[in-house]
Amino acid sequence: MKRYWPQKFHILIASALFLGVLVFAYLIAGRFNRRVDLTQDKIHSIAPETLGALSRLAPDEVVIRSFFAHDDPQERDFEILLKDMATHHPRLQFHFYDPDRSPSEARRYQVDAYRTTLVEYQGRQERIGDISEESLTNAFIRLAHPQKQVLCFTSGHGEIDLSDSDRLGLSEWRGILENRQYTIKEVQILAGGIPDDCSALVIVGPHYELLPKELDLLQKFPETGKGLFLLIDPMDPGTGKSYDELLRPFGLKLGIDVIVDKTSRVFGGDYLVPLITQYADHPVTEKFRAATFLPIARTVRKMSSVPLGIKVTEIAFTTPGSWAETDLKTLENGQAKLDPEADLVGPVPVAAAVELQEGIKGSRVVVVGDSDFVTNTHLRVSGNKDFALNLLQWLVQDDRWIALRPREPRFEPLFLQLGQSAGVAAFTIGGIPFTALFVGSVGIWFRRRRSS
Numbered sequence: 001m002k003r004y005w006p007q008k009f010h011i012l013i014a015s016a017l018f019l020g021v022l023v024f025a026y027l028i029a030g031r032f033n034r035r036v037d038l039t040q041d042k043i044h045s046i047a048p049e050t051l052g053a054l055s056r057l058a059p060d061e062v063v064i065r066s067f068f069a070h071d072d073p074q075e076r077d078f079e080i081l082l083k084d085m086a087t088h089h090p091r092l093q094f095h096f097y098d099p100d101r102s103p104s105e106a107r108r109y110q111v112d113a114y115r116t117t118l119v120e121y122q123g124r125q126e127r128i129g130d131i132s133e134e135s136l137t138n139a140f141i142r143l144a145h146p147q148k149q150v151l152c153f154t155s156g157h158g159e160i161d162l163s164d165s166d167r168l169g170l171s172e173w174r175g176i177l178e179n180r181q182y183t184i185k186e187v188q189i190l191a192g193g194i195p196d197d198c199s200a201l202v203i204v205g206p207h208y209e210l211l212p213k214e215l216d217l218l219q220k221f222p223e224t225g226k227g228l229f230l231l232i233d234p235m236d237p238g239t240g241k242s243y244d245e246l247l248r249p250f251g252l253k254l255g256i257d258v259i260v261d262k263t264s265r266v267f268g269g270d271y272l273v274p275l276i277t278q279y280a281d282h283p284v285t286e287k288f289r290a291a292t293f294l295p296i297a298r299t300v301r302k303m304s305s306v307p308l309g310i311k312v313t314e315i316a317f318t319t320p321g322s323w324a325e326t327d328l329k330t331l332e333n334g335q336a337k338l339d340p341e342a343d344l345v346g347p348v349p350v351a352a353a354v355e356l357q358e359g360i361k362g363s364r365v366v367v368v369g370d371s372d373f374v375t376n377t378h379l380r381v382s383g384n385k386d387f388a389l390n391l392l393q394w395l396v397q398d399d400r401w402i403a404l405r406p407r408e409p410r411f412e413p414l415f416l417q418l419g420q421s422a423g424v425a426a427f428t429i430g431g432i433p434f435t436a437l438f439v440g441s442v443g444i445w446f447r448r449r450r451s452s
Contacts, residue, residue: 046084050133053140054089062140063120064094066131067111070101074115078131085136110179112380119143124181129386130287142398149396150183152198158207160371162186167377170204176385177392189214199396200227205371207235210242218246222356222363227395231371234258234298237328250354250365251306255299259348259369260336261322264293271336272296278317278347284366284394285315290383292316297370299324299344300352309357314349316368316387322346353394366395 064082068075075096082094099106099114109118119126119139124146126139153162162184165171174184187195194201194217201221210218222228232243237256244254261274276292279285302312324344325331338345354365368391373384 046081046088047133047137050085050137050140051088053137053144054085054092056144057121057140058089059091060122061091061093062089062143064092064136065097065105065109065118065120066094067097067099067106067109067114067116069114070098072114074131081133081136110175125179127180146181147398148183148197149181149199149398150185150195150197151177151200151202151392151396152185152187152195153202153204154189154206155186156188156190156208157203157210158205159203160205160375165376168372168375170375172376172379173374173385173388176379176389180389182392189217193217194221198226200229200392202229202231204231204374205233206243209239210246215242215246219249222250222365225363227363227397228365229392229395230365230367231374232298232367232369233371234296234328234369247365247367248303249307249310250356251303251310251312252352252354252365252367253301253303254367254369255301255324255344255348256328257298257324257326257344258328258331259294259297259299259318259322259346259350260325260331260338261318261346263319263321270295274318274322274350276316276318276350278319280313280315280317282313282315282353284353284390288383288386288390290386292383292387293373293378293381294350294368294370295372295378297350297368299348299350300367300369301349302352311355311357312352313354314352316351317347317349320346322348324348351391353391364395364397366391 066075066078066082068078079094079096082092086092086094097105099111106112111118113129115129115131117128117131117136117139119128119136121143124143126142128135128139153159160168160170162170162174178184185195185198187198187201190211190213201218218228230243230247232240232254234257240254247254258272259274260271262271264270264273264275273293273295274297276294279288300314302314306312323338323346325336325338326342326344327339330336350370351366351368354367356363356365372378373381374388379385379388
């Protein structure tokens with residue numbers, strides 16, 4: 001019995017050493033986590049553009065907060081992506097929340113939708129609603145290269161109040177813009193002109209005419225390389241002529257009409273709340289396919305003769321079942337009937353974007369035939385909020401965006417010639433069984449020889 005004790009002691013020592021090696025390897029692997037992507041197109045690796053954006057954020061801390069429903073299958077994939085990113089940035093942290101189970105966190109960060117992600121860096125914040133590597137990369141780029149964008153909202157013409165928290169106010173939109181690092185100013189053009197630091201001038205729901213001095217300043221403003229954003233509702237016949245005159249040099253015409261859309265009744269809406277589902281091929285709507293609703297809207301059309309050096313794009317349209325009603329008196333009495341000779345049959349344009357291609361290139365103008373869609377009541381209806389934000393982002397020329405090419409597995413089928421197919425079949429049917437039989441026979445022969 002004693003002679004086996006050293007052998008057992010050696011086994012115990014070897015087992016302890018083996019366990020120690022395993023623990024050490026685990027600690028090293030946890031500290032220096034590395035993945036190897038052996039796919040040909042590196043479809044499981046982070047894009048080089050993402051790595052470059054992450055390197056610009058080092059060595060400061062980056063905190064990512066994501067809000068998912070508890071049973072969302074996309075959460076796991078997004079977590080894997082964030083873990084991979086964390087291996088390339090030593091101070092990247094990420095946290096996941098369920099807005100239903102953690103309502104206080106959702107209120108704290110003003111999250112009102114699932115799959116919302118907040119990226120925080122150096123006291124700044126970017127908010128994204130698309131859980132993709134491309135969206136995160138663009139957020140990193142904007143955080144690494146902050147830009148001061150000043151939005152100047154006009155007053156003095158009956159515009160909607162920015163600070164009004166009532167259902168028809170703009171307080172919610174103002175809060176969203178400020179959360180996205182926009183600086184908000186209210187200006188009176190007659191009192192002090194247009195400040196030089198305005199990135200864009202925004203006119204929301206005016207009710208009174210522009211004075212000649214204001215009209216002159218507004219027409220010249222885009223020539224400075226800045227943006228002009230006009231959200232204008234239908235007006236009574238004979239009014240609003242100054243706004244039509246304002247837009248004429250930019251190749252746009254405001255319709256003296258109100259859009260009627262019976263399709264909206266299907267979605268529980270009103271005839272005068274047109275459904276917008278058709279969008280032109282334009283940067284504003286490149287990745288935007290959500291429906292928008294514009295309560296009591298008018299048409300915004302491209303003129304038949306556009307001035308030289310002006311590029312006009314009608315970017316949003318109503319459904320084919322809608323029309324632009326020109327008999328406003330009948331409409332006020334609650335009656336509306338399509339007159340093919342007088343009315344414009346849908347789909348009709350309700351928003352347009354203009355680019356100045358002469359002088360200071362890149363100057364832009366955006367016009368929407370409605371302002372109610374950004375009020376507190378309607379801002380979060382369907383795609384209204386995202387549509388308004390996309391318009392503003394394009395208007396102020398925030399081009400800190402890149403597109404990542406989707407990486408998908410290649411489909412490369414293997415085509416065998418007749419001789420190759422016969423060879424594979426012979427090896428599979430005869431070669432593999434014969435090899436197994438031969439190896440087994442040799443093993444049995446050696447075993448019998450050793451036992452004899």
